[in-house]
Amino acid sequence: xxxxxxxxxxxxxxxxxxxxxxxxxxxxxxxxxxxxxxxxxxxxxxxxxxxxxxxxxxxxxxxxxxxxxxxxxxxxxxxxxxxxxxxxxxxxxxxxxxxxxxxxxxxxxxxxxxxxxxxxxxxxxxxxxxxxxxxxxxxxxxxxxxxxxxxxxxxxxxxxxx
Amino acid sequence: xxxxxxxxxxxxxxxxxxxxxxxxxxxxxxxxxxxxxxxxxxxxxxxxxxxxxxxxxxxxxxxxxxxxxxxxxxxxxxxxxxxxxxxxxxxxxxxxxxxxxxxxxxxxxxxxxxxxxxxxxxxxxxxxxxxxxxxxxxxxxxxxxxxxxxxxxxxxxxxxxxxxxxx
Numbered sequence: 001x002x003x004x005x006x007x008x009x010x011x012x013x014x015x016x017x018x019x020x021x022x023x024x025x026x027x028x029x030x031x032x033x034x035x036x037x038x039x040x041x042x043x044x045x046x047x048x049x050x051x052x053x054x055x056x057x058x059x060x061x062x063x064x065x066x067x068x069x070x071x072x073x074x075x076x077x078x079x080x081x082x083x084x085x086x087x088x089x090x091x092x093x094x095x096x097x098x099x100x101x102x103x104x105x106x107x108x109x110x111x112x113x114x115x116x117x118x119x120x121x122x123x124x125x126x127x128x129x130x131x132x133x134x135x136x137x138x139x140x141x142x143x144x145x146x147x148x149x150x151x152x153x154x155x156x157x158x159x160x161x162x
Numbered sequence: 163x164x165x166x167x168x169x170x171x172x173x174x175x176x177x178x179x180x181x182x183x184x185x186x187x188x189x190x191x192x193x194x195x196x197x198x199x200x201x202x203x204x205x206x207x208x209x210x211x212x213x214x215x216x217x218x219x220x221x222x223x224x225x226x227x228x229x230x231x232x233x234x235x236x237x238x239x240x241x242x243x244x245x246x247x248x249x250x251x252x253x254x255x256x257x258x259x260x261x262x263x264x265x266x267x268x269x270x271x272x273x274x275x276x277x278x279x280x281x282x283x284x285x286x287x288x289x290x291x292x293x294x295x296x297x298x299x300x301x302x303x304x305x306x307x308x309x310x311x312x313x314x315x316x317x318x319x320x321x322x323x324x325x326x327x328x329x
Binding site for chain 1: 184226255256257259286
């Protein structure tokens with residue numbers, strides 16, 4: 001921050017605590033397994049060798065919500081699945097983020113009917129929507145990069161109750 | 163048993179010597195297949211006029227009801243498309259769209275084409291509704307922008323003469 005600009009390169013890095021916390025959050029964000037439909041296949045593909053989401057700090061998908069920071073909802077959420085999704089979201093520790101992957105999770109997609117939730121934002125706050133049916137693994141990674149941009153802009157005051 | 167174990171490990175060690183297959187995505191992009199269907203583009207003719215005539219056949223063909231078209235009348239002072247009508251509003255909800263390409267098949271003037279862009283991520287749902295401005299192809303020079311002022315009687319047909327489809 002300001003020190004380097006005034007004194008030049010001193011061979012060290014200065015930062016704010018806020019930036020450091022956001023940096024560390026984006027370097028180890030473990031997603032929760034939430035594959036519900038065909039988007040899950042693309043999510044697995046994004047984790048596999050060719051696209052390798054480990055490059056973005058997502059070493060492995062956690063099966064337990066208590067060990068995860070990010071919920072990637074991959075697939076359509078039926079009315080019966082809705083309460084379970086909300087319950088798993090509530091079990092995740094703060095701070096937590098949600099990516100709605102694919103058309104069905106984002107807004108119902110082609111399933112405009114009584115059985116499917118018209119978007120998971122009916123149930124949980126969604127940070128990033130990824131379009132595609134299903135999205136390519138690259139598109140999911142693009143969504144995660146978008147999420148990281150959002151996380152890097154977060155302030156501590158966003159987490160205080162006001 | 164050890165023989166089988168060794169045979170299995172040969173494969174493992176062989177793989178150690180191979181270079182990694184990972185594509186470094188945001189820097190390096192894998193080219194899409196020629197028939198890949200990504201984000202839509204509304205095409206123009208060479209003279210800058212829009213190919214879309216506002217017939218709403220794409221909206222009728224769309225299985226997800228992602229397209230909304232409203233048409234208006236062309237005049238010679240303000241001409242957007244050849245023929246009588248043009249699309250005054252053209253909206254596609256990218257989060258509804260399933261990229262099936264039925265709109266492309268239904269279009270009588272080949273106005274809507276699915277492109278190669280797949281990087282469609284949004285932080286809110288309103289951004290996902292692409293309007294006509296963002297869907298229309300760019301023009302090479304500003305005088306080709308629509309609406310154009312043309313001579314009366316120059317454009318009478320909505321669908322221009324087209325050659326037969328090639329095999």
